[in-house]
Amino acid sequence: MNRNVLIAGGGIAGMAAGFAAARAGWRATVFERAHAFSEVGAGVQLGPNVTRILQAWGLGDALKQVAAFPAGLRARSMNTGEVLATFPLKDAVSNYGAPYVTLHRADLHGLLLQAAAREGVQVHSDSVVQRVHQTPDSVMFDVMQHGQLQHHHGPAAVAADGVWSPLRQQLLGDGLPVFTGHIAYRALVAQADLPLHLRSQDVSVWMGSQAHVVSYPVRGGDYLNVVCLAEGRLLDDDGHNLQALQTWNAQKSEAQTLVELHHALRGACAPLTDLMAACSDWRLWPLCGRPAMQGSHQHAQGRVALVGDAAHPMLPYLAQGAGMAIEDAAELALQLSYAAEDDVPQRLQQFASARWQRNARVQARALRNGQIFHAEGLMRIGRDMGLRLMGRRLMDMPWLYGDEPSV
Structure with a gap:
């Protein structure tokens, strides 16, 4: 055979x-x-x-x-x-x-x-x-x-x-597949670059309204993976743009990304906003399913x-x-x-x-x-x-x- x-x-x-x-x-x-x-x-x-x-x-x-x-x-x-x-x-x-x-x-x-x-x-x-x-x-x-x-x-x-x-x-x-209305904003930050109170070897899930944030250690614990999943703030006019939706690693201007994250995390507590502020090079992942x-x-x-x-x-x-x-x-x-x-x-x-x-x-x-x-x-x-x-x-x-x- x-x-x-x-x-x-x-x-x-x-x-x-x-x-x-x-x-x-x-x-x-x-x-x-x-x-x-x-x-x-x-x-x-x-x-x-x-x-x-x-x-x-x-x-x-x-x-x-x-x-x-x-x-x-x-x-x-x-x-x-x-x-x-x-x-x-x-x-x-x-x-x-x-x-x-x-x-x-x-x-x-x-x-x-x-x-x-x-x-x-x-x-x-x-x-x-x-x-x-x-x-x-x-x-x-x-x-x-x-x-x-x-x-x-x-x-x-x-x-x-x-x-x-x-x-x-x-x-x-x-x-x-269809766009779900959800976007993942992803960042990776070295734990050594974080202040002690933000470093973590646990999984944390911060739950809000129309958004939540997940963080957990990767690469043997040397880095922290941080993801904000938010609703209703999709890529401006790209909701029906097939190429935009298929992009695993979409990247916007830093200013535009920060505006969207600020909107998603409005009312968030200080420890979470401190963690998000410590991250850079945010990447976008439109969730389709x-x-x-x-x-x-x-x-x-x-x-x-x-x-x-x-x-x-x-x-x-x-x-x-x-x-x-x-x-x-x-x-x-x-x-x-x-x-x-x-x-x-x-x-x-x-x-x-x-x-x-x-x-x-x-x-x-x-x-x-x-x-x-x-x-x-x-x-x-x-x-x-x-x-x-x-x-x-x-x-x-x-x-x-x-x-x-x-x-």
Whole structure:
């Protein structure tokens, strides 16, 4: 059997899929449109449901080299600074068998890229997968590689080409993602450059009205990743500008960004405004998404599986976007390990059936969290009271962290 899986997209989802498939005995070929992988990106939080998989893949030691291990999570009022609730993230190992970690997205990607290279995964940069063709027996990618059209064949393929996935459009034809009305303003600051009272090795969530701020350590705790997520202040006239919405790293003038942040954080307490003032080089990330998954057909079509944001773009309010992509990769590899050439479509349907409901639940919960984090009026009062009374219980999620995806 020709056990070559073709993968469109070399981000976290694609690299995890390639590495996991190689561990399952397949040759994996990854096609990435970028000329080179970039250091630019956001921070990432990985719950024990994800680090458990990375440990099973033999990547636990590599993770320790680049991640931070926050002891706790603090939910705070944006306006008063009051700590509404705390949650002991350090207990993840005893409760769920694996740690809760925070790290830079580029470090997670680099970890997976190095692991994939050790497993013999071929990665082609400057390679745009333009189209996929299927027959009953095989699948073919049309790939523009370094300006030349090439054709690649195999018994299985994976669309891991992100939230704007061209392959999803071809396979499902269900339209483009839509702008959610939310913008992430992201910054990275060296902890050594912060005054002592602003340095932190914990995850902090500051909740207000129509906005919240998250901060957590990355790069072994040497840096603090700071993200303000706000509603209703999108890129002026760019709300319907496809190019603007597709820009991962949009950057405005410093003055314009500060005006928008000031508006989003109006009424914020002094510790939070001090932290935001200490950050510079703010980058914008328009949040675009889709409704929660409706069925297994959105995860696999014939010999092509869809994984990560191509299948189920996640809003960041549950911190599970990268996590669900890695879970996808683990389940995909399990099914491929059992596959014969003639039953690849059936195995991919098994993958889809195993994954779609969990991903739909995480998508829906992330959307709900966004509404809670940005609550106004009586809902905000109820949110804060609920956190004061039952914060630890509300923040623990055994349904998410305790599940055992296949590795």
